[in-house]
Amino acid sequence: MSVLPSAYPEQKPIYLRSGDPIELPEHSRYVNLREYLVTHTVAENTRIACEALGPKRSDIEIRSVSEYPYNCVGMVLGNRRAWIDLDTEEIETYLTNDGYRKISKNELSVGDLFLYKQGEEFTHIGVVISVDIQNVNNVWILSKWGFAGEVLHHVLDVPKAYGRVSIYWTERVQHGAA
Amino acid sequence: MELHDNFEEIESPDFRARYMIFSGFKLVRNALSREKAIASLINEARLNPSYIDNIGKRILFLSAENKDRPGASFDVAIAAYLYCLYQTDQYFAKRMSEYVLQMGKLWWSVDLALFIKKNMELFADSGNWQFEFYGHPTPIHNLNWRLRGQPETLNDTVQFTINGAEQCNISGQLYVNSPQKTRSPAPSVSLTY
Numbered sequence: 001m002s003v004l005p006s007a008y009p010e011q012k013p014i015y016l017r018s019g020d021p022i023e024l025p026e027h028s029r030y031v032n033l034r035e036y037l038v039t040h041t042v043a044e045n046t047r048i049a050c051e052a053l054g055p056k057r058s059d060i061e062i063r064s065v066s067e068y069p070y071n072c073v074g075m076v077l078g079n080r081r082a083w084i085d086l087d088t089e090e091i092e093t094y095l096t097n098d099g100y101r102k103i104s105k106n107e108l109s110v111g112d113l114f115l116y117k118q119g120e121e122f123t124h125i126g127v128v129i130s131v132d133i134q135n136v137n138n139v140w141i142l143s144k145w146g147f148a149g150e151v152l153h154h155v156l157d158v159p160k161a162y163g164r165v166s167i168y169w170t171e172r173v174q175h176g177a178a
Numbered sequence: 179m180e181l182h183d184n185f186e187e188i189e190s191p192d193f194r195a196r197y198m199i200f201s202g203f204k205l206v207r208n209a210l211s212r213e214k215a216i217a218s219l220i221n222e223a224r225l226n227p228s229y230i231d232n233i234g235k236r237i238l239f240l241s242a243e244n245k246d247r248p249g250a251s252f253d254v255a256i257a258a259y260l261y262c263l264y265q266t267d268q269y270f271a272k273r274m275s276e277y278v279l280q281m282g283k284l285w286w287s288v289d290l291a292l293f294i295k296k297n298m299e300l301f302a303d304s305g306n307w308q309f310e311f312y313g314h315p316t317p318i319h320n321l322n323w324r325l326r327g328q329p330e331t332l333n334d335t336v337q338f339t340i341n342g343a344e345q346c347n348i349s350g351q352l353y354v355n356s357p358q359k360t361r362s363p364a365p366s367v368s369l370t371y
Binding site: 025026027030031032035036037038041044045048049052069071072073085086087088121123124125144145146147148159161162 | 191192194195196198199200201202203204205208209248249250251253279282283284285288289292
């Protein structure tokens with residue numbers, strides 16, 4: 001059974017906790033979501049992206065592949081329902097309006113978010129699924145690689161184009177906060 | 179690298195997979211601007227303008243091939259070719275953008291087509307005159323009316339400067355449709371990076 005909407009559906013609006021809408025790509029009215037992806041293509045793209053990482057890929061687990069077009073931001077902020085363009089100017093505003101705040105690496109916990117950066121541009125976002133309290137660099141992430149699948153991976157095992165982790169965010173209430 | 183080697187590289191599954199991991203159009207645009215095969219194709223097309231037609235034909239061919247496949251099959255390749263056209267013949271790129279927008283199941287190509295159309299309209303709407311850009315006629319030299327704005331290209335921000343700055347063009351790709359829409363003496367524009 002396909003869960004995709006009927007022909008030429010417009011993406012449904014996504015709202016932040018603040019009530020502000022998230023701007024969705026202008027192109028949605030030009031693209032028939034049903035005709036863009038098929039599962040085996042997504043799987044192939046994911047496999048190629050993983051293989052490009054070299055030997056490390058053996059640790060990587062492909063969690064899911066979906067023909068519905070959502071991306072890393074759509075996974076985190078849109079509950080896998082939307083493609084939300086990762087825009088450097090917007091992403092921090094979205095997170096702040098959703099009650100997230102920046103934290104240090106030492107404060108990381110399961111469920112927090114990682115933002116990757118290449119040069120001056122944010123490139124990718126993922127959710128922390130495991131933290132080794134003995135070694136804060138040993139962090140595992142769940143993230144959606146663009147049109148490829150959702151992947152469970154070590155924080156450093158991402159496509160080169162994503163660059164490195166730059167900022168950590170959480171929506172957990174601060175200790176001592178009212 | 180030969181023309182057909184570039185085509186082969188751009189249409190390969192590995193090339194496509196590299197772009198399918200991006201989550202934003204700006205990231206794709208930046209990656210396209212750094213891509214060796216694309217840079218090579220652009221250079222060849224600048225040296226041999228007949229290649230521009232070959233690139234356009236490649237878009238038409240892939241569009242036809244894509245009709246019975248998922249849109250993602252050739253989306254990245256079409257976007258790459260559209261990018262090449264935008265770097266070599268902006269007027270042609272705009273026409274191909276309009277074609278791409280009709281296809282109904284592309285993604286990055288549609289983003290790029292919208293970007294090109296928007297930028298071309300920004301160019302054409304600047305100042306008091308409407309003008310169009312062509313791939314091959316006489317290069318613009320100087321402009322005797324005020325042109326405002328800093329239209330964004332795919333690689334660089336281009337600043338228009340009027341009469342006085344040294345003449346140059348944008349990698350040989352910006353031309354004005356003269357003389358019917360121009361004044362006497364011939365209009366002129368100076369472009370600097």
